[in-house]
Amino acid sequence: GQNIDQPTEMTATEGAIVQINCTYQTSGFNGLFWYQQHAGEAPTFLSYNVLDGLEEKGRFSSFLSRSKGYSYLLLKELQMKDSASYLCAVMDSNYQLIWGAGTKLIIKP
């Protein structure tokens, strides 16, 4: 079966760095996405990785290792507004998104 695993909840301190991991097992791979979702809102696109390595976008970076079926989202200089759920999703061979359950990130002052 297809499976995406990510931690249910993480807590970090304002100004610090946090890494959210995602492991996957899917039928085929056409890219991995990270989305941010604030409570009551639709997810917003953060990043897309299809090749191995690190993609950096400001305070957010995303890493992919296809051989390990592993990705992480790195958030630096955490701000209170970063408190949200972070969804990992993999596009399978049929170009359908397989979603993880999301990681709820709690930022403390």
Next chain:
Amino acid sequence: GAVVSQHPSRVICKSGTSVKIECRSLDFQATTMFWYRQFPKKSLMLMATSNEGSKATYEQGVEKDKFLINHASLTLSTLTVTSAHPEDSSFYICSARDLLGGSTDTQYFGPGTRLTVL
């Protein structure tokens, strides 16, 4: 980035009525749109994939006669919840696939529609 709109953002209706939700891609053409449903504290659940000019493909367990999907143009897909019941109350989100120069195949999400059935 690409913009996807949904209308209405919130709707409250009586049990037994039908509700139509529109999903529009504002600055790109979307041959494929997706409809999701999200329950509280749970991940998105794909309901159906909508391809322009053809019938939607429904996920297992989703009643196609209850959730009618129409994708009549490259910028508009509609989801009609027929004979709505309180258990249909949920957050419905659409997304549209935007092929960006062939290098990225990204889904952009609409803001969502919160449906409450009394």
